[in-house]
Amino acid sequence: MKTKTLHWTDSLTDSVYALWETATEYRTAYLHAYLARHNAEFDRRRIHDGVIGICRRLNDRGDTRHHRRAPHFHALSLISDAYRRAERELQQRYEDAALLYASGAAWAIASVQRSETPPVVEFTEADGQLAHHGLEISGLDRYAGAHALRVAYQDLAVKLGAAGYAEDLAAREYLADHEAGELHAALDDAAGIADAAYAYGQLAHKALHFVLLEPIRDRERQLALARALRAASDN
Template sequence: MPEKTTQHWTDSLFDSVYALYETAREYQTAHRAALVAVEMVDVDRRQLHEGRVALRGLRGRVDADYYRTSRVVPHMKAVFDLYDLYSRTERELHRRYEEAALLYASGAAWAIAVVQGDETPAHVDFNTAEDGTPVIHRLSITGLDRYAGAGELTAAYDQVATRMDAAQYAGDLADRGDLTDHQAGEMDHAIGVAMGLADTAFAYGLLAQQAVNYVLLEPRRARESELAAARAAAQTSN
């Protein structure tokens, strides 16, 4: 069997960032499918069949020896049950998508920072919380003044920061308990802004991933020069 070629750190680091992209994209796709499922069973958009079925043998609450017959609308029950099920699934997938998108964006930002600091990591490293889940890195990216996409990257980060601030503000208001009508309105608005965090973080991650390629240009060129020099030396020795 041929020997497995060891990846250069620039390749494995980019693969690490790309794996975070694929992870976030999986959850994005799943969340979008869940949204469609919820819409399909929205009672305001459905025509429910009014046919009923009889359920016999239900024990009464007053007399344990009393049995009654109940007539239910099975189609209506199914739609309401599915709406509840899909809604819970959608909320969970949204949470996971948001988490994956933030890890993706912050992982790319971390990769840029360490390469700028002349480090050579083979993978994106995350610290973990007590429950073992990875903790996101700092999302802001600096030191790319000469990069053509720096302006777009900064604008995307500002959108992420705005939505994260909104999420924090909504959480702070929710923790207070009793709110005035004005505060309740502010909380609803903040929640609405924060709901777009997953998509915004994913879009920022895409731009940050492109910037990872940019900061890896010089290390990759240096690697190519080393390989060219090694090949030249080998030919000379032969």
């Protein structure tokens, strides 16, 4: 069966939409892991006091050691650790996906503004990791959502800058007292990068629809002209 070829405006829209779907999946998974870990915390659970006896074999001679264990407490410890590991991993994956979504939408907008016709969002891969594009978007003075887009970008840029500064401080072998305070402040300022990138990506996604309006109109005019020419030739 012959596959229908999408116009570049449609396939580019699908490409950015797929980035949104990806970020949304990781966001949902991270929130589930966060809630699961939160619900498994000891201060939110009533731990049963009952214990069991365990005989541990120490060697081939048959030496043993006996001890007691509270199985409910032990299980909650393991569950909490598992949820915490999952939460950390999914938070990082959510952050990466949100930055790819936001920067992918920004890249698509800039490409269209340069009169390019990219069928999909392109990324560079190195060591198995996709590098996100620049995030800033300009040239949208006539767009009604331009102010909200700038505010969201500034919020994200501040968080990313703080994260970079914190990483630089953390890599130093020695920190003076004031630098240690700056490190903690930078970590506080950097909190929420994933959510900020996701929110900015959603606004950039909407802005992409705006910049695609003219290319879509051009396509519709071309299709209308082609239909008119076919009709004229049939007559």
